[in-house]
Amino acid sequence: xxxxxxxxxxxxxxxxxxxxxxxxxxxxxxxxxxxxxxxxxxxxxxxxxxxxxxxxxxxxxxxxxxxxxxxxxxxxxxxxxxxxxxxxxxxxxxxxxxxxxxxxxxxxxxxxxxxxxxxxxxxxxxxxxxxxxxxxxxxxxxxxxxxxxxxxxxxxxxxxxxxxxxxxxxxxxxxxxxxxxxxxxxxxxxxxxxxxxxxxxxxxxxxxxxxx
Numbered sequence: 706x707x708x709x710x711x712x713x714x715x716x717x718x719x720x721x722x723x724x725x726x727x728x729x730x731x732x733x734x735x736x737x738x739x740x741x742x743x744x745x746x747x748x749x750x751x752x753x754x755x756x757x758x759x760x761x762x763x764x765x766x767x768x769x770x771x772x773x774x775x776x777x778x779x780x781x782x783x784x785x786x787x788x789x790x791x792x793x794x795x796x797x798x799x800x801x802x803x804x805x806x807x808x809x810x811x812x813x814x815x816x817x818x819x820x821x822x823x824x825x826x827x828x829x830x831x832x833x834x835x836x837x838x839x840x841x842x843x844x845x846x847x848x849x850x851x852x853x854x855x856x857x858x859x860x861x862x863x864x865x866x867x868x869x870x871x872x873x874x875x876x877x878x879x880x881x882x883x884x885x886x887x888x889x890x891x892x893x894x895x896x897x898x899x900x901x902x903x904x905x906x907x908x909x910x911x912x913x914x915x916x917x
């Protein structure tokens with residue numbers, strides 16, 4: 706799940722060999738089976754399996770484009786008829802931060818900051834963002850609700866509310882909805898957070914992963 710994982714695996718295998726937990730013969734056998742499988746599929750012919758330096762940049766661009774297409778096609782409007790935000794209304798975007806980089810130029814690595822920047826660059830002149838904790842405290846709820854009350858449109862994106870048992874996050878969403886029935890709620894990871902929310906919530910969007 707991170708760049709450190711392969712390094713840790715390699716170190717563990719090296720240590721197992723050096724301490725005779727795994728024999729050199731066992732490693733050779735695994736390598737032999739891998740090479741035979743590559744040979745079977747023609748991956749060892751004419752060095753075609755090696756990435757050429759001049760192709761790497763194009764391949765990375767293709768990879769990013771493919772990932773973006775997957776992400777866009779997976780977005781699900783689970784409930785509601787949401788067709789976008791009104792540029793003429795004041796807007797507040799609320800979210801926690803994420804451990805995945807959302808790009809450069811952000812004060813906060815969050816959907817709130819990223820989305821607000823995007824909206825502002827597309828004609829939403831009155832857009833602000835508010836970054837909240839991943840697990841909101843009970844004492845923060847009223848302050849967030851009070852701040853959101855200053856705006857005509859409110860979007861809130863939260864992550865794993867149900868799977869991690871963040872009941873205060875659910876209470877916040879329900880209070881925001883009671884003050885603004887047009888509230889847009891985004892499930893940034895698992896889609897099941899809705900089960901903790903007021904069933905009358907009108908706009909619910911599933912993203913399935915808090916990455917760029």
